[in-house]
Every structure is written in C-alpha cells, then in structure tokens.
Amino acid sequence: MAEPRKCPKCSTEIGRDDDICYACGEHVPINHPWYTLPLGGVIVIGLFWFLTDVDALIAYFNSLLQQ
Numbered sequence: 001m002a003e004p005r006k007c008p009k010c011s012t013e014i015g016r017d018d019d020i021c022y023a024c025g026e027h028v029p030i031n032h033p034w035y036t037l038p039l040g041g042v043i044v045i046g047l048f049w050f051l052t053d054v055d056a057l058i059a060y061f062n063s064l065l066q067q
C-alpha cells in the first residue's frame with residue numbers, strides 16, 4: 001500500500017507521514033491523492049445534510065421571502 005518515500009534532496013528514506021526530512025531538514029510535502037479534496041468536500045456536505053434539518057431550513061427561507 002504505502003511506498004517508501006525518499007527525500008528529493010538527499011535520498012534518505014522518509015516515513016510516509018513525515019513532511020520533513022530528518023537527515024537534511026528538507027520540507028517534503030505529503031502528496032495526497034487528487035481525490036482527497038473532493039472526497040473531503042463530499043463528506044462535509046454529507047455531514048451537513050444529515051445534521052441539518054433541510055426541510056425546516058427551506059421553510060425558514062421561504063417564510064423570510066414571503067414577508
């Protein structure tokens with residue numbers, strides 16, 4: 001699953017959760033897969049959807065518009 005990562009500067013092996021090379025101090029950003037961001041967005045929207053009473057929200061906005 002996890003491939004060993006190597007520092008681009010000194011080629012020392014880095015732990016896959018480390019974003020700094022301990023040998024030379026080079027900052028090595030963790031490469032998240034491209035789907036991490038949209039997946040996170042979907043999860044946030046899904047949580048919002050489940051935790052929010054959407055019908056009540058729509059009724060509330062409708063009542064605001066009809067004043």
Ligand SMILES: [Zn+2]
Nearest residue numbers: 007010021024
């Ligand atoms: Zn390094």
